[in-house]
Amino acid sequence: MGIQNLLRFLKPFIRPVHIKKYAGKRVGIDAYSWLHKGAYSCSMQLCLDISGDVANRYLSYFMHHINLLRHHQITPVVVFDGGKIPCKSATEHERQSRRKANLEMAKKKLKEGNAADAAEFFRKAIHVTPSMAYKLIQKLRSESIEFVVAPYEADAQLAYLSSREPDQGGIAAIITEDSDLIAYGCQAIVFKMDRYGYGEEIIMDRLFDTDSDELSFKDFDKELLTGMCVLAGCDFLPSIPGIGIKRAYSLVAKYKNLDRVLSVLKLEKRYKMPEHYCDSFRKAVAVFQHARVYDAVTRALTHLKPLDGEHLELLTGDLDLLGPELQRSVAAAIAEGKLNPITLQEFDYLPEVEACSGSASTPCFNSIPTDELKIPFEEDSCIMLLSQPTDEEDIELITRVTQLDPMYIKEAVALSKLVAPKECQRVQEIELSETSLVPDNNPFKRRKMEKSGPEKINFFVPESSQRSMQSNPVTPQAEKDKIQKKPKVKTEKKQSLRNEKNGILKFFQRLLQ
Known part of the structure; x- marks a missing residue:
């Protein structure tokens, strides 16, 4: 998830931080990153669809961190992932195949009686679903915690909120485990926050103004930083064989122009550039800069940044790469947690207590046959x-x-x-x-x-x-x-x-x- 080895590469610019630094401010949370970490403690129950209190431990994990923020007078803004963006379909398919293989191995190890290995494979097979997110949404509603479901990528939605002023619903920092937020150019990002509030922080201004022994981004801007990340390989486009984050940085730092970097790679015989890589590269950069997000003021979709003439011409007839357009009412219903962003069906209305209860094993969507929801006949009637x-x-x-x-x-x-x-x-x-x-x-x-x-x-x-x-x-x-x-x-x-x-x-x- 994210840009491979990017955080390790940028370690000279990362500083330890405690979350109380943002007391009195609004902080965005990448919901699926915390849900995924919380699901590790109940991965077997979730993978095998075993209901009960243990299967809902991810909710307790999430709410512990929310309460930690509130204890330090921080206003949490939880952002959920929405629908699948078309340019990420190959990555999603590959991840799904890996999860399926890990699940099969976990069941095999469990059958053999090897519980330790089975638990490890179950953790690798875990997948956060809209149903799990909906249970958390019900809990957040009950405690009046602000949240929004992104139309597509939560990272793009967080980057949009990071670019807004506080009086317009903006946020001062982002808590996540995903290094993609660096490629989006977010100002302040906190990674690896533990249960006590300690984490690692990267500030974009500090990155562009500080030199280290071997690295310097003083000649970079946000577009070059994004291009470096795409060149190293991201969720939207795999890298050219032989190019990692170090080589991508060297090329961009040397030529300081993305088109020149692509021309050099195309001419060098040691790199086997795919035929349509240049076109795909520019489109991936456009997604990081102009992805469709939700604007709570207008209650409609907008772009992360307004489309300029160059990218508009590049994406002519193919704007769905930024996320397909949605009707205003549909976009608002998704953002408010009323529609499943994958199926666009309404979430089944359940009382908040039942939706977060360990005994509730009923799926969360209206596609459930009504016969399954009927009260069973009691023998003592x-x-x-x-x-x-x-x-x-x-x-x-x-x-x-x-x-x-x-x-x-x-x-x-x-x-x-x-x-x-x-x-x-x-x-x-x-x-x-x-x-x-x-x-x-x-x-x-x-x-x-x-x-x-x-x-x-x-x-x-x-x-x-x-x-x-x-x-x-x-x-x-x-x-x-x-x-x-x-x-x-x-x-x-x-x-x-x-x-x-x-x-x-x-x-x-x-x-x-």
């Missing part, structure tokens, strides 16, 4: 609490109430306890076959029977009856025959039970109105 056989109409009514709102289940349970006789305190368990006491029109119960076979049904039995049952045990077949014979009940008791049942049905009918 009011259907199984009736001690007397019910008519088909009664069962249908109770089933409708149960499906409408689970809160009615508790009320039905409480009401059934009032209906049951006071001496019915103990429960006798009797095994019955599928055909006994199971309403034929109850699909939930029938489905359960098909899966598990015979089941234990709970009947309330008076204490006086239990003593006689112990002396004369009742077999399941005998109980089944006894039930099917339907012995006569005294008229008064039958009428009393019918009145009690009608009272329950009237209660549920009032709830349905």
Whole structure:
């Protein structure tokens, strides 16, 4: 991620810093860099899609660093990556292939019982998804922390905020792990910030004004610095074989003109320059200078820097390289965390607590079938609490109430306890076959029977009856025959039970109105 070996090369210009230096100021955060580091502690759970508190450790890691900034009176501005930019597709494909290979190796090592090696491969296979980002967005909203989802590259969005004044939503520094921010020419960047606030800082003005023993950027400007980074190889364009950051610096420092550097490389036989490299190089530089970003004031897309005539002519008919144009409403919805920037579908609305809960294993997008979000049938529902056989109409009514709102289940349970006789305190368990006491029109119960076979049904039995049952045990077949014979009940008791049942049905009918 970023320009290979760039930070090591610029080490003479990097100074240690504590984040409290920016107290009272606004500081931008590259969200995916912290999410990626936080995901290391739960990489196996995320890769294997295991839900739980452990799988959400990356949220705790992120919020610890946010709270550290707030402790030092710093206003954090969290910036998330958005959609994929076309010129980065080759790099994304290569990274995805590596992650897939690492995941396969991790599973293989885990199967072999080598947990240490498996953990290392899981960390290499981790990938921050929009679903993970959405959980963090919900948490940030709950704590009133400012954030924005970039239309495309978070680096470009951070560079845009860095170029703005504070009263226009600008930021004084950027916290990241990505050296691409140097190629964007950001003024102040903090790398490798630990949990205590210590990190490494590079200031662009200091870079251009200071000499070291072997390096000097006094004759550089931001365009030459960007060209040096592209020449060394970046996410938008791989380098020419044999050219790294040191050779790129030497060429740019010697000729001080990017076109001349390309001409020299084209003539030197030791470098095998691809046929269309010069054109691709200029376009990569244009992306670093003019990428599309989101402007919170106009609530629309704009360019990092206005397109000049040269780059406009270069990109004629191919402006999508800077990021495809988006409608104003779509761009605003993405920036506010309402749309998935990859699929452009709405994020599924979930309460903030559920969205950040370790028990929430439901995906975050509206593409989920609605059947998967329905409340599952509970075995202790009011259907199984009736001690007397019910008519088909009664069962249908109770089933409708149960499906409408689970809160009615508790009320039905409480009401059934009032209906049951006071001496019915103990429960006798009797095994019955599928055909006994199971309403034929109850699909939930029938489905359960098909899966598990015979089941234990709970009947309330008076204490006086239990003593006689112990002396004369009742077999399941005998109980089944006894039930099917339907012995006569005294008229008064039958009428009393019918009145009690009608009272329950009237209660549920009032709830349905």
